Amino acid sequence: MKLPLNYSAKSLFVRKTTTIVTIFGISLVSFVYAAVLMLSGGIKETLVQTGSPDNAIIIQRSSITETTSSLTRDHANILKSYPGIARNAEGRLIATPEVMVIVNLKKKDSDDMVNAPLRGTETNVFDLRQNVKLIEGRMFTPGTSEIVVGAAARRNYEQCKIGDKLFFGKREWNVVGVFDAGRTGFDSEVWGDTEQFMQAFRRPLYSSMTVKLTDQEAFENYQALADNDKRLRVDVKQEQQFYADQSENIAGFIRILGTVVTTIFSIGAIIGAMITMYAAVANRTREIGTLQALGFSRKSILLGFLIESSLLAMIGGLIGLLVASGLSQFSISTVNFDSFSEMEFRFSLTTETITNVLLFALFMGFSGGFLPAVRAARLKVVDALRSV
Amino acid sequence: MSTIINIENLSKTYHRDAEELQVLKSINMQVENGEFLALMGPSGSGKSTLLNMIAGLDTPTSGKVTICGSELSQMNESQLAGWRSQHVGFIFQFYNLMPVLTAYENVELPLHLINLSKEERDKKIRLALNLVGLPDRMDHYPNQLSGGQQQRVAIARAIVTDPSIIVADEPTGDLDRKSAEEILNLMVRFNKELGKTIIMVTHDPHAAGRAHIKKHLDKGTLNGA
Known part of the structure; x- marks a missing residue:
């Protein structure tokens, strides 16, 4: 039979100061852990949402990003000739060769320069990326020095309002529209006409080509055709997979770094919980003896103290999570390690993160409470009853 | 009356480093059901050790302790714990209540070891607190x-828990005379009215005077009185 829960819960607050300090320590570690998971989760979410499930992206074989890939016009024409590509309402193929260039733009409210991603594309890009909507102004006119900017780009870079002018590629460019790409990587990009960007940057080659395919089977056929075509050396990937792979690098790095830091912090918290629980056992030796005399088994006493330290940790974990949940209000901008370009994302609190943080807190409480609980359970009843 | 406690040739030896300390020496004792027995003796005479044996808190080095038909020396620790929860009620010198629990919750504690519905538990707790005059x-x-x-x-x-035996270790040792008297009255009442067998260790001759039988321990040997 186990000890009543109210005994464990109430005992926790007999020594208020140590308990509160321990809870504070655990909540701090839980907060850091939650923040790290929310950060890597947010980056992953942003990049994965950037891709559409029906789209396939074609880049030069062995390139990881669009910026390091090149495709010739001939390649683009071959890739457009394969079957399985979807058509828009007017019957045109939804296949867009694009060029990616990184330029230096000034960050808003700061003297820092950032690596802004420029994407040369076509005006039918909205057929390809249906999650992207023009929210202000109009689309650029092909053949002109007009550009449209993502909502995050407008928030983060100088000179990105409609009517503003940006200078890059030895030319002035007029901002004529703003598009909203939700929480995706596109939202931090600047889009203009492919041919204009290729001329301005003296780049005769495309970076990538993105096509919308009719269904999953079409993707597999398309991939097989491209793989077996001797004229090409390209990789065909599902767009979502392409961005998920990119997110693995940066999100994985943050997760590993964060986990190492949190693990080091957690040792402190575990020791804190251990000291608190050892003190609790030492102060309650006679209580433990009495419980044993009344007939509570060693196992139930062990369990009672483990529950006590786990409760301590759960309170800490919940506080840490609660504070961390406030972070989801913020969005921050960072460099995507793979493309070396700026990307805005939000801290993302998922059920997986909540579960992981609470399990981690529980682990801290359990580890800190285990040895003291064993000591409590191993007390000899006759000796414990004699304790003052 | 039937015998509820039967102790045969009970010895207890403690080892401290190389030294051997024989606390109880070949004790033989029988207690009838419903008796009120006082164990007296100077400090270190072994009376608390004997009480611990009867309560199933400690095991003898040799000899037999049979209580309510169960031979305690044959039981392992968890069997003893289960046995205590059913057969023994404890009264300690310093009360040994859980400071974080209310009077009601303290009385409830041993009932967690018995399968009872919430209502049955509540009834028993209220009855017990009424019997000791603390319903409020x-x-x-x-x-x-x-x-x-x-x-x-x-x-x-x-x-x-309605145990057969109540063991009390200096139950009045920490109380003023008036409170001590109240406690002794309660014990006498429960012995008479509820038929509880009570074994009480005490230094106080006045307290011992309320028991039916007094036994003296001296240097681990029992002398009846």
């Missing part, structure tokens, strides 16, 4: 009660 102190914490009241809560905890 149920929600008080130990530090809100006087020493005498705390000991009465402890007595309620000892009788709530």
